[in-house]
């Protein structure tokens with residue numbers, strides 16, 4: 001059972017070495033990492049190459065010319081992971097917000113599901129306790145906004161911690177998934193749900209990064225706000 005965790009990076013040199021070490025130390029025999037780097041100015045791409053050599057090709061790299069967004073990084077990364085024969089394909093951030101020790105449970109749950117989501121909004125799930133009230137509110141509001149507009153049954157629809165079966169991902173109409181920023185997560189969730197895939201959520205504690213900077217910005221938020229509404233029309237025939 002080959003598992004490939006796809007990790008998009010932009011200026012994550014402070015996080016990447018420990019992240020790779022911790023993921024590959026999990027008690028999962030055939031777990032791999034695919035780093036999708038967008039020519040990070042801080043040298044994350046070179047670091048990824050070093051890690052690839054250090055870990056004897058359990059680390060794979062996809063180098064892109066420049067910052068082209070999270071959605072497009074995942075689209076390319078998924079394709080490469082599938083071409084390289086992964087059975088399970090994961091998505092996770094490079095900044096330790098997604099608890100690595102939950103991967104084995106996600107793998108276990110995926111045996112009886114098409115997609116597993118690490119969820120902040122199911123019982124037992126939680127947002128960083130140290131986040132100020134407005135950040136918690138914004139996250140909760142964004143999630144509720146997307147759930148209501150799109151009528152989604154699962155709880156965490158904006159999160160980016162996911163594990164897909166190859167068959168699920170291969171059946172997703174990727175050429176119709178147009179989001180580039182973080183709303184890509186919502187679009188994938190929406191399409192998977194409309195296609196009738198079985199989605200299971202497991203609770204996670206989402207910890208805010210301690211190193212590096214968030215790439216969230218106003219442009220990404222606005223894309224999320226309007227595209228959430230546009231998604232209803234875009235995928236009306238599904």
Ligand SMILES: Nc1nc2c(ncn2[C@@H]2O[C@H](COP(=O)(O)OP(=O)(O)O)[C@@H](O)[C@H]2O)c(=O)[nH]1
Nearest residue numbers: 008009010036038068069070073093094214215
């Ligand atoms: N390759 C690539 N990675 C990105 C891009 N934007 C964000 N990321 C990565 O996506 C993950 C989530 O981003 P982050 O800034 O932590 O978002 P936040 O948690 O919402 O503040 C991190 O691993 C980032 O390095 C991008 O345009 N290209």
Ligand SMILES: [Mg+2]
Nearest residue numbers: 093095097209
């Ligand atoms: Mg983050």
